Amino acid sequence: MDLQKQASKYYWYHSVDLGNGVIIDGDYDIREVLLHYGFQDRMDGMDVLDVGRGSGFFAFEFERPGAAVTATDICSCLDWDFVGGDEQREARRKAIGDEQGFTVEHITGAFEFASGVRRSRITSKLINVYEMSPGGVRQPKVRCCFCGVHYFAPPRPDPCIRKAVQADQAPLHRGVALVRGPGCRTPSGHVPGWHHALGPPELVGDEGHVPNRGVALRCAGFKQVRIVSRFTLPNRCVPSLKVPHLVAHADV
Numbered sequence: 404m405d406l407q408k409q410a411s412k413y414y415w416y417h418s419v420d421l422g423n424g425v426i427i428d429g430d431y432d433i434r435e436v437l438l439h440y441g442f443q444d445r446m447d448g449m450d451v452l453d454v455g456r457g458s459g460f461f462a463f464e465f466e467r468p469g470a471a472v473t474a475t476d477i478c479s480c481l482d483w484d485f486v487g488g489d490e491q492r493e494a495r496r497k498a499i500g501d502e503q504g505f506t507v508e509h510i511t512g513a514f515e516f517a518s519g520v521r522r523s524r525i526t527s528k529l530i531n532v533y534e535m536s537p538g539g540v541r542q543p544k545v546r547c548c549f550c551g552v553h554y555f556a557p558p559r560p561d562p563c564i565r566k567a568v569q570a571d572q573a574p575l576h577r578g579v580a581l582v583r584g585p586g587c588r589t590p591s592g593h594v595p596g597w598h599h600a601l602g603p604p605e606l607v608g609d610e611g612h613v614p615n616r617g618v619a620l621r622c623a624g625f626k627q628v629r630i631v632s633r634f635t636l637p638n639r640c641v642p643s644l645k646v647p648h649l650v651a652h653a654d655v
Contacts, residue, residue, distance in 0.1 A: 406520060413512035417460035418639070421520045427513075430640050433460050439632040440650050446470035446547075454532055454550040459514040461549055462525050470547070471524075474514065478529035480506045625653035 406425050415429035443449075447469035453462040456474035465472045477483065479502060485491040499505045511529070518525055532550075620628045631650040638644035 410513070410516060412508065413516060414509045415458045415513050417458040419458050419460055419463065419513070419517045421517060427458075427517070428639065429458055429460075430638050431636055432639060433464075433636075436634055436636055436648075437464070439634050439648075441631045441652060442468075444468060449546045451546065452548045454535070454548065456514055457551070459517050459525075461551060462514070463517070463521065463523065465547075465549070466523060466525055471526075473526040473528055475528045475530050475532075475535075476510060476514065477531055478506070478511075480510055482531050620651055620653045625655065628653040 406421055407427070410421075410427045415427050416431065418429040418432040418434070419427045421427060442464070445468050446465060449470045451465045451470040451472045453465065453472060453474040456462045456476050459474060462472050462474035480499065481492055481496055481502060483492075485495065487494075496502065515527065517523075518527070629652045631652050633647070633649050635645045636648050638646065
């Protein structure tokens with residue numbers, strides 16, 4: 404069975420280890436910067452929610468040290484946040500044509516393929532982040548929530564994520580959010596709605612409108628927000644693209 408050939412059917416955002424020495428190359432190899440995230444060495448008995456799993460690197464990384472993981476992603480490529488809103492979304496719908504096939508190839512396929520090869524027990528859930536709730540993810544006692552997804556409007560999803568890990572739970576099950584905030588620089592020229600989407604000035608950093616995720620998390624109701632690290636992650640396919648990252652830990 405040629406795993407590399409089968410894997411080539413899908414888009415890989417992360418480089419993922421399928422086992423037996425087979426590593427699928429993705430746009431980003433997180434292994435090089437994993438220590439920046441401050442993950443625990445052991446996660447036995449911990450329920451983890453991975454919001455925006457991509458190719459699944461982080462979900463598998465949580466499963467490896469013993470966590471029970473629910474990994475979410477959008478169920479359609481048209482659920483992306485589009486610069487330009489509904490008009491751009493409709494244009495993309497027409498350009499894509501086969502919405503389901505495109506979604507499998509670019510969003511859901513890589514994770515499902517890797518999960519099957521690795522014989523993973525991760526629970527897969529297709530849900531938009533804006534619909535997040537304890538019942539919506541069917542894992543009401545989330546102990547840790549990781550969010551590594553890119554947003555067009557960074558402050559908006561944070562309250563949804565907080566609700567997914569909060570509820571009226573015992574202190575032991577209160578969530579800790581680990582948020583990786585990729586840089587979101589204002590593009591050259593004027594894009595209608597871009598600055599509005601980024602939010603008010605106090606939610607935006609001073610590096611070309613890179614969102615300040617620490618402030619955004621506090622505004623969303625998270626407590627004890629701690630900036631753990633800042634680093635730059637290179638894109639393996641486009642060497643000139645180096646994405647600024649910020650990792651924040653926050654308590655519910």
